[in-house]
Amino acid sequence: MRRERLSVVASERVGPYTLLRVTRGGLDPGIPGQFFMLEAPGRLLPRPMSVCLAPPGELAFLIDPIGPGTRALxxxxxxxxxxxxxxxxxxxxxxxERPLLVGGGIGIAPLPYLSEALGRPPAVLGFRSDWHAEAAGLVPDAEVCVEPRLVTELVDPDAAILACGPEPMLEAVRALAPTAQLAWEAPMACGYGACYGCAVELDGALKRLCVEGPVLCS
Ligand SMILES: Cc1cc2nc3c(=O)[nH]c(=O)nc-3n(C[C@H](O)[C@H](O)[C@H](O)COP(=O)(O)OP(=O)(O)OC[C@H]3O[C@@H](n4cnc5c(N)ncnc54)[C@H](O)[C@@H]3O)c2cc1C
Ligand code: FES
Incomplete structure (x- = not known):
């Protein structure tokens, strides 16, 4: 892990989201599902973001502008x-073996990089509107559904599932496929285990999601 000041290459609209492309500098892009803390202009605390794409010399983050930090980014x-x-x-x-990527809403953010790492396996993605579903174009070989249809209707529970999305979606995936790898979320202040701000109770045990997660396997 290291901290660098990097330059924005471009900021591209993808439906309601923004794909923020920055120079990579000396940063290692890491493993799909790992995250970076991005310091938003004018905000005290950095914001956690998954790597969405890591083309040569760049890192790209798909950002949903839901609050002051994400809007600033x-x-x-x-x-x-x-x-x-x-x-x-x-x-x-x-x-x-036989991976299936499952994503919901902004939870698709880590899936383009994950898809590249796994050789473009099948993916099923769920969104709340056609506008949000424009982000599906970032994930190769994706089957897409829009509410009221739920992405869990497309899940093959016998596949090796790797999922990221809102908590109710992850709970529904876990009920269908108890061994699925799930990327969880919690508000994070430091990102490296120091503040306990991200501690959540999962299966009766307290876990710091920034250290033991965000991807947890049963
Ligand atoms: C490991 C990890 C990876 C993430 N990757 C991405 C990503 O790739 N793209 C993206 O758009 N977002 C991602 N997020 C979520 C993103 O970090 C938050 O949306 C952001 O920090 C909110 O900051 P804000 O100042 O815009 O809004 P705030 O004002 O801080 O929050 C707005 C609302 O969202 C709630 N909230 C804030 N953070 C979280 C959270 N992490 N989980 C659940 N509720 C939250 C707050 O309670 C509040 O109600 C990720 C979060 C984690 C933990
Ligand atoms: S964010 Fe500080 S301990 Fe996890």
Whole structure:
């Protein structure tokens, strides 16, 4: 893990989301499912973001502008600079047979990089509207559904599932496929185990998601 100040290459709209492309500098892109802490302009605390794509010389993050920090990150323009720390946490285990990627909403963010790492396996993605579903174009070989249809209707529970999405989606995937690898979320202040701000109770045990997750396997 290291911290660097990097330059924005471009900020591209993808439906309601922004694909923020930055120079990679000396940062290791890490394993799909790992994350970076991005320092948003004018905000005290950095914000955790999954690597969405890691083409040569770049890192790209898909960002949903839901609050002040993410809106500030989405407002960055080419040439702006920001500090980035990472890679952090535990990513997906990639030694799986017959993988199926499952994503919901902004939870698809780590799936393009994961898809590349696994040789473009099948994916099923769920969104709340056609506008949000424009982000599905980032994930190769994806079957897409839009609410009221739920992505869990497309899940083959016998596949090796790697999933990221809102908590109710992850709980539903886990009920269908108890051995699925699931990327969980919690608000994070430090990103490396120091503040306990991300501690969550899972299966009766307290886990710091930034250290033991965000990807947890049963
Ligand atoms: C490991 C990890 C990877 C992530 N990857 C991405 C990504 O690739 N793209 C992306 O858009 N977002 C991602 N997020 C979520 C993102 O970090 C938060 O949306 C962001 O920090 C919110 O900051 P804000 O200042 O915009 O909004 P805030 O004002 O901080 O939050 C807005 C609302 O969202 C809630 N909230 C904030 N953070 C979280 C969270 N992590 N989990 C659940 N609720 C939260 C707050 O309670 C509040 O209600 C990730 C989170 C984690 C933990
Ligand atoms: S974010 Fe600080 S301990 Fe996890």
């Amino acid at each position: 989405c407002g960055l323009e080419g040439g702006d600079r920001l500090a980035i720390l990472g890679p952090l946490g535990n990513g997906f285990q990639l030694d799986v």
